[in-house]
Amino acid sequence: MSQNTDHLFFGVDFDPESTEPINFLENRFMDLSPFSAHELEVEGETFKTFEHAYQASRIKPGPERDAIKGAKSPMDAWRVGQKYKNNAELLVEYWDKDTVVEELFRAKLAQHPDIAKVLEASDSRELLKVYPTDYYWGTGTDGSGENKMGKLWMKLRHELNNG
Secondary structure (H helix, E strand, O other): OOOOHHHHHHHHOOOOOOOOOOOOOOOOOOOOOOOOOOOOOEEEEEOOOHHHHHHHOOOOOHHHHHHOOOOOOOHHHHHHHHOOOOOOEEEEOOOOOOEEEEHHHHHHHHOOOOHHHHHOOOOOOOOOOOOOOOOOOOOOOOOOOOOHHHHHHHHHHHHHHHO
């Protein structure tokens, strides 16, 4: 019997037996997502998306890192990254996720002027990564998460607006 892992890809509340319509959303603020279609150049390497760069950043050069970098989509990059993230032999030393995410968001902002426009359009509104299972980068199911990703974008927005 195989384990149902739909929650990893569709969220905690995903019911594969449901016949309810699936609501998907595309809006201007999607550009702030790690999964948005914004290519990044980091230290002379080009990555298809932020997610590709983030997942690859913790893995030493080699076939595993290449598999992440070459993944067809950000979700595939995430999936491949999950396979290797706990393998100590593959991990780079001194990797700090908060530092890496800030550096990658700064690169995304610097390389894509449309991101600055999105931040500008958000004015002074709170930015939230609402994801039910993510209590670190997001708000979690009940809103008690740290929302580190939203806070980081607000920090960068503040810097952008205040020179």
